[in-house]
Amino acid sequence: MEGDFTMGIISRKTLIMFFLPGCIFMGIFLIYPILKMAIDSFYTFDLTGASSFVGFDNYIKAFTTASFLTPLVNTLVYIIIAVAVELCIGLIMALLFEHQYKGNKIIRSLILTPLMIAPLVAGLVWKLMLSAQFGIVNQILKDLHIIEDTNSILWLADRKWALLSCTFADIWLTTPFMMLMILAGLQGVDSSMIEAAKIDGANKLQQIFLVKVPNIKPVLLTALSIRIIDAARTFDIIWAMTQGGPNNSSEVISVVIYRTLTRYNQVGYASAMAVVFVIILIVFTLVFMQSLWNPKKE
Amino acid sequence: MTHLREEMGRRIVIVISLIVTLFWLFPYLYLISSSFKPGSQVISIPAKFFPTQLSIENFSDLFVRVPAFKYMANSFICAVASTIIAVILGALASYAISRSGAKLSGLLVVLVLCLKMIPTSSIAVPIYNIITNMGLYDTRFALIIVYAAINIPFVMWTMISFYKGIPMTLDEAACVDGASNFYTFRKIILPICMPGIATASIFTLFLAWNDFLIALLLTSTNAKTFTVGLSEFLSAYSMDLGPMCAGAFIFSFPVMILAMFAQKYIVKGMTAGAVKG
Numbered sequence: 001m002e003g004d005f006t007m008g009i010i011s012r013k014t015l016i017m018f019f020l021p022g023c024i025f026m027g028i029f030l031i032y033p034i035l036k037m038a039i040d041s042f043y044t045f046d047l048t049g050a051s052s053f054v055g056f057d058n059y060i061k062a063f064t065t066a067s068f069l070t071p072l073v074n075t076l077v078y079i080i081i082a083v084a085v086e087l088c089i090g091l092i093m094a095l096l097f098e099h100q101y102k103g104n105k106i107i108r109s110l111i112l113t114p115l116m117i118a119p120l121v122a123g124l125v126w127k128l129m130l131s132a133q134f135g136i137v138n139q140i141l142k143d144l145h146i147i148e149d150t151n152s153i154l155w156l157a158d159r160k161w162a163l164l165s166c167t168f169a170d171i172w173l174t175t176p177f178m179m180l181m182i183l184a185g186l187q188g189v190d191s192s193m194i195e196a197a198k199i200d201g202a203n204k205l206q207q208i209f210l211v212k213v214p215n216i217k218p219v220l221l222t223a224l225s226i227r228i229i230d231a232a233r234t235f236d237i238i239w240a241m242t243q244g245g246p247n248n249s250s251e252v253i254s255v256v257i258y259r260t261l262t263r264y265n266q267v268g269y270a271s272a273m274a275v276v277f278v279i280i281l282i283v284f285t286l287v288f289m290q291s292l293w294n295p296k297k298e
Numbered sequence: 299m300t301h302l303r304e305e306m307g308r309r310i311v312i313v314i315s316l317i318v319t320l321f322w323l324f325p326y327l328y329l330i331s332s333s334f335k336p337g338s339q340v341i342s343i344p345a346k347f348f349p350t351q352l353s354i355e356n357f358s359d360l361f362v363r364v365p366a367f368k369y370m371a372n373s374f375i376c377a378v379a380s381t382i383i384a385v386i387l388g389a390l391a392s393y394a395i396s397r398s399g400a401k402l403s404g405l406l407v408v409l410v411l412c413l414k415m416i417p418t419s420s421i422a423v424p425i426y427n428i429i430t431n432m433g434l435y436d437t438r439f440a441l442i443i444v445y446a447a448i449n450i451p452f453v454m455w456t457m458i459s460f461y462k463g464i465p466m467t468l469d470e471a472a473c474v475d476g477a478s479n480f481y482t483f484r485k486i487i488l489p490i491c492m493p494g495i496a497t498a499s500i501f502t503l504f505l506a507w508n509d510f511l512i513a514l515l516l517t518s519t520n521a522k523t524f525t526v527g528l529s530e531f532l533s534a535y536s537m538d539l540g541p542m543c544a545g546a547f548i549f550s551f552p553v554m555i556l557a558m559f560a561q562k563y564i565v566k567g568m569t570a571g572a573v574k575g
Binding site: 011014015016018019021022023025026028029030031032033034036037040093096097099101104107109110111112113114115116117118119120121122124125126127128129133134135136138139142150172175176177180181184229232233235236239240243253254255257258261262267270271274275277278281282285286289 | 311395412423479483507525528543546
């Protein structure tokens with residue numbers, strides 16, 4: 001009924017007039033490319049641009065060769081490390097910055113400043129800091145006698161460390177976002193519940209984990225899902241720091257897709273990888289959103 | 299006694315907060331200090347935090363080596379123009395969605411959400427083909443329309459949550475009084491939604507300004523943006539790290555300042571969806 005009524009407010013014509021311009025833009029530069037990608041994934045293209053239909057060959061190739069599976073695993077590792085650390089530090093920061101005192105607004109806005117910095121710049125800064133010879137991180141570690149020589153840990157040139165090093169930049173850049181979300185959630189927690197817990201003799205840790213955290217669960221889940229999707233799409237940071245190297249050890253999916261397209265010019269194969277990637281993301285989001293929104297409706 | 303202990307606890311919290319903040323700002327402070335070092339000191343061994351002498355050598359090197367002003371102008375024009383287009387079109391389209399009846403709008407919201415999370419790298423090649431076919435490769439116009447298109451879902455997502463907060467009786471009242479739909483939107487809905495428009499604009503502005511992948515793909519010389527110019531110092535020799543730092547500093551300084559002033563809107567934009575659930 002409500003639907004019918006509101007249709008009356010805006011005539012169909014105006015509705016279309018409002019909606020169409022934006023729709024055309026999205027149609028040309030978002031929806032058409034997505035459809036094109038889905039179609040291309042069933043073809044191979046030779047150097048002249050001629051295409052031939054190959055069925056699911058590109059998909060079979062993706063799931064049977066390391067050129068897709070390794071970046072897939074790398075992306076997962078990257079997401080898990082980055083998001084888990086961001087969640088922990090973000091929670092600690094939020095609990096810390098929750099306290100009211102003179103000047104806490106200034107400190108809070110200072111810590112939020114990385115939020116808007118370009119991921120590329122974050123990558124460049126961390127590349128500089130993590131450089132083996134003239135990087136300041138190794139110098140500090142050496143001064144603290146944690147490592148003996150500034151060449152002991154080659155953050156960006158060692159296969160063991162490269163992916164982890166890239167997560168540093170991600171963590172630095174987006175932990176403030178995590179903190180902000182959790183802080184917003186904490187401000188919504190009813191203070192009488194905390195008072196009640198105090199009277200019942202709960203200590204600080206119990207107050208945090210038994211009262212505060214369960215109460216901000218929806219906020220935590222939303223923040224997590226946003227961050228997981230963003231981390232899955234990471235390109236700039238990796239490109240700035242390692243370009244996927246050394247030996248593809250830090251190659252994530254968006255990097256391998258970009259490289260397959262631009263350097264190897266395998267449009268069909270790259271499209272197949274992109275389709276798999278997009279499907280994983282969409283399924284993840286829908287499942288996550290479903291479990292997120294439905295319990296609240298009951 | 300308890301009062302004293304509470305006071306102590308409060309002080310400890312303040313001190314820890316300050317330490318955490320300083321620690322977190324360290325990378326940025328290091329970037330600033332590096333850009334004001336003489337070029338050779340950026341890569342000195344052992345690495346030092348403070349410059350032993352201040353110098354603007356890195357900045358002058360930057361401007362000698364690359365047309366930094368031109369890159370900056372390209373970034374700025376593309377970011378501002380695409381933001382204006384994306385916000386106007388996104389605000390109109392999402393108004394239509396939010397007032398168009400429940401079933402349709404639910405479906406569209408899911409669609410917008412899906413579009414919002416499409417990884418740019420995956421649609422890079424079709425976009426590249428469209429732009430080259432239109433003969434727009436390496437033009438600012440190409441960047442403007444692509445940024446606008448990619449950011450429209452984001453604007454719509456933000457605006458829909460704002461429109462939801464406005465009772466539909468307001469539209470109805472205007473309608474009954476004989477106002478046209480466009481008049482209602484412009485004179486009644488839009489003024490109430492100004493915070494939403496501000497939030498959406500700031501985010502789109504930053505997204506376009508900070509973009510790297512699309513500019514890397516669609517530009518070569520004329521329309522090259524600052525991020526692409528900056529990334530080219532990567533492949534060069536390590537001697538170029540000084541100008542690179544200076545460039546990174548110049549590029550992100552306005553962002554930091556604007557972010558400080560617009561923090562209210564940024565916080566609102568990031569937490570709006572979350573807190574309401």
